[in-house]
Amino acid sequence: GENVEQHPSTLSVQEGDSAVIKCTYSDSASNYFPWYKQELGKRPQLIIDIRSNVGEKKDQRIAVTLNKTAKHFSLHITETQPEDSAVYFCAASPGGTSYGKLTFGQGTILTVHP
Amino acid sequence: DAGVIQSPRHEVTEMGQEVTLRCKPISGHNSLFWYRQTMMRGLELLIYFNNNVPIDDSGMPEDRFSAKMPNASFSTLKIQPSEPRDSAVYFCASSQAPGGGNTEAFFGQGTRLTVV
Numbered sequence: 608g609e610n611v612e613q614h615p616s617t618l619s620v621q622e623g624d625s626a627v628i629k630c631t632y633s634d635s636a637s638n639y640f641p642w643y644k645q646e647l648g649k650r651p652q653l654i655i656d657i658r659s660n661v662g663e664k665k666d667q668r669i670a671v672t673l674n675k676t677a678k679h680f681s682l683h684i685t686e687t688q689p690e691d692s693a694v695y696f697c698a699a700s701p702g703g704t705s706y707g708k709l710t711f712g713q714g715t716i717l718t719v720h721p
Numbered sequence: 722d723a724g725v726i727q728s729p730r731h732e733v734t735e736m737g738q739e740v741t742l743r744c745k746p747i748s749g750h751n752s753l754f755w756y757r758q759t760m761m762r763g764l765e766l767l768i769y770f771n772n773n774v775p776i777d778d779s780g781m782p783e784d785r786f787s788a789k790m791p792n793a794s795f796s797t798l799k800i801q802p803s804e805p806r807d808s809a810v811y812f813c814a815s816s817q818a819p820g821g822g823n824t825e826a827f828f829g830q831g832t833r834l835t836v837v
Contacts, residue, residue: 608779641825650812650828651764696764707754707816707826708777711764 609634611699613712621720626687628715630697631679637699639706640673640680645694645714654695655682658702687719725829727813733835739801742832745794746815754826755788755798756812764812770796803836810834 610633620626632640638659643651657664657671657680664671668687673680684691694716698709726745734740746753754769768778770790778788785804790796800807810833816826 639824650830652828653825656825702824705752705769705771705776706824707752707814708766708769709754709756709764709826710766713763 609637609699609701609710611697611710611712613697613715615715616713617716617718619718619720620687622687622689624687624719626682626684626691626717626719628682628695628697628717629679630681630699630712631677632699632710633678634699634701635675635678636701637710639700639702640671641698641700641709642671642682643696643698643711645696647693651696684717687717689719689721692717692719725813725815725827727811727829727832729832730830731833731835733837734803736804736836737802738836739799740803740807740834740836742798742811742813742834744796744798744813744829746796746813747827748794750815750817750827751793752816752826753790753796754814754816755796756814756828758810758812758831759808767798800834803834805836808834808836 613630641656644654645651668685670683694714696714697712728743755767758764767780768788773790788798810831812831813829814826
């Protein structure tokens with residue numbers, strides 16, 4: 608089955624700096640890669656996703672890049688703010704009728720210091 | 722829409738008791754997923770349904786766990802008998818298959834289960 612590795616496990620940055628989280632996956636059949644943000648005690652919420660026919664996608668301060676050949680994808684957050692502090696999860700899915708069949712990475716605890 | 726609704730939000734039970742977790746997916750979604758979150762194992766997919774039919778239950782840890790989806794608006798996850806190692810947050814999520822537009826998986830608020 609699919610295996611997703613996520614690094615780093617913790618990330619501490621100053622407000623205004625950029626943050627980068629990286630993930631690798633093992634199953635070449637995966638073609639949908641969402642990123643979820645989870646605040647303490649709350650549900651995971653999608654912040655951005657990318658499909659395998661796209662190499663990069665951007666939404667305001669958040670961007671995701673995908674390298675299917677190398678089987679890795681990354682989340683980039685620019686101009687970080689204290690409210691960006693949360694746990695971030697990458698995931699991979701085979702798509703098709705199974706977009707929600709997600710294999711998650713271990714999570715990255717992001718702390719943005721004011 | 723109120724989103725994915727799970728009940729109860731918190732459950733404390735004694736080892737050996739039966740536990741039933743409930744989920745109402747977003748109206749119109751035809752895929753439903755049960756996930757478990759623990760510190761040790763992170764977020765794991767337990768089982769998922771398409772159009773009320775179980776498609777993949779390979780993540781169900783053992784026979785003590787069972788899930789049903791009798792109709793498009795309701796699903797249950799049952800643990801019988803429960804054990805302390807089942808303590809976790811259980812999330813239900815729903816999504817709409819391609820062709821129906823949005824493919825994002827929306828998560829419910831979760832049920833925090835504690836087995837003592």
